[in-house]
Amino acid sequence: MNSxxxxxxxxxxxxxxxxxxxxxxxxxxxxxxxxxxDVHHWMTEKQFAxxxxxxxxxxxPNVLIVTLIGYAxxxxxxxxxxxxxxxxxxxxxxYYVSRLLSRPSQSRWPALIQAxxxxxxxxxxxxxxxILAQSTDRTIAAxxxxxxxxxxxxxxxxxxxxxxxxxxxxxxxGIV
Amino acid sequence: xxxxxxxxxxxPDILAAxxxxxxxxxxxxxxxxxxLAGFGGVLVFARHAIVDQHRWMTADExxxxxxxxxxxxxPNILNLSMVFGSRLRGIAGGVAAxxxxxxxxxxxxxxxxxxxxxxxxxxxxxxxLAGISCAAVGLLIAVVFRMMTPLLKRMDVVVIVLxxxxxxxxxxxxxxxxxxxxxxxxxxxxxxxxMRRKVAA
Numbered sequence: 001m002n003s004x005x006x007x008x009x010x011x012x013x014x015x016x017x018x019x020x021x022x023x024x025x026x027x028x029x030x031x032x033x034x035x036x037x038d039v040h041h042w043m044t045e046k047q048f049a050x051x052x053x054x055x056x057x058x059x060x061p062n063v064l065i066v067t068l069i070g071y072a073x074x075x076x077x078x079x080x081x082x083x084x085x086x087x088x089x090x091x092x093x094x095y096y097v098s099r100l101l102s103r104p105s106q107s108r109w110p111a112l113i114q115a116x117x118x119x120x121x122x123x124x125x126x127x128x129x130x131i132l133a134q135s136t137d138r139t140i141a142a143x144x145x146x147x148x149x150x151x152x153x154x155x156x157x158x159x160x161x162x163x164x165x166x167x168x169x170x171x172x173x174g175i176v
Numbered sequence: 177x178x179x180x181x182x183x184x185x186x187x188p189d190i191l192a193a194x195x196x197x198x199x200x201x202x203x204x205x206x207x208x209x210x211x212l213a214g215f216g217g218v219l220v221f222a223r224h225a226i227v228d229q230h231r232w233m234t235a236d237e238x239x240x241x242x243x244x245x246x247x248x249x250x251p252n253i254l255n256l257s258m259v260f261g262s263r264l265r266g267i268a269g270g271v272a273a274x275x276x277x278x279x280x281x282x283x284x285x286x287x288x289x290x291x292x293x294x295x296x297x298x299x300x301x302x303x304x305l306a307g308i309s310c311a312a313v314g315l316l317i318a319v320v321f322r323m324m325t326p327l328l329k330r331m332d333v334v335v336i337v338l339x340x341x342x343x344x345x346x347x348x349x350x351x352x353x354x355x356x357x358x359x360x361x362x363x364x365x366x367x368x369x370x371m372r373r374k375v376a377a
Contacts, residue, residue: 018250020353025251026316030346031353053309054288060211060281061218063251067282071289079286090250091258091274098244098259114247116368119335120360122323123342129316130347136309149314154321164311171307
């Protein structure tokens, strides 16, 4: 019974995923893609890429791509369930850990674990970029646009919002 | 002389730099404002509001709180809101900050989802979204490069191999996240521990 309820599927999927999302939302994108597109067929490749773009363009934490996935599965209740399942468990975990650590200690474990997670979360984010590029960059023009944005954003301090809007303009003009 | 007397002597300084703790509504509203200001990441705005504008935390306290939230899993900024709110006003403060940060953007996102479900197939919107997607991937690549630069500069072979291993396992082979991390996290912590001991010795 439970396994057929889409809300329960969302809550269990994202609740579990959040506990493994080291390095924040961008690092969890490959797993969201695998679950939503490959495993459950909640969304098409195209819809997932669109959801990522909408989440980047909107204000607020980037993790809210889960709100869009939740809506695609089960409407407004799905949107709320997916959002809370992704955000609340780790926030409560953070609350308890911070209380444990609130006594000042000279332990070097937090710093060591943090350093150990850095290469993993970069690897995960690079995997996100690859997976998303495979569904969005299907033409030479699209690939070029991605490459130019990557270079401009690497060498300048321009507000990312302008680059997203520029991308939208190029799309509107039918170039990509 | 008790060992406690030294920190106590510094206390007036710390208090002078900090404003009194805010009420629950003030916390909720402050985080709601942050959530709407932060396009493409809230952290910069959160830091500005908490440290510079309201002076609820000193810069050091903020860094320390952020470091904790960064090594825990999940959306960092939402973890931060919960930890931060609860340090000021207990669990109720944590919930107020968390809700403030999450509620407005979730409502906006739900409205966008409704619009997308309705008009997502309209040709013009399709083209615009396709262009934005390309740019969004470009931004992500830029972030990855910026984070990768210090690792590449240090030429730490083991660290680079770990990073590549995760990239290939998740991005190319498309293995499930849990299984990859259950192997990669212990290996990475072990390697980091051994390397630090070697440096110290």
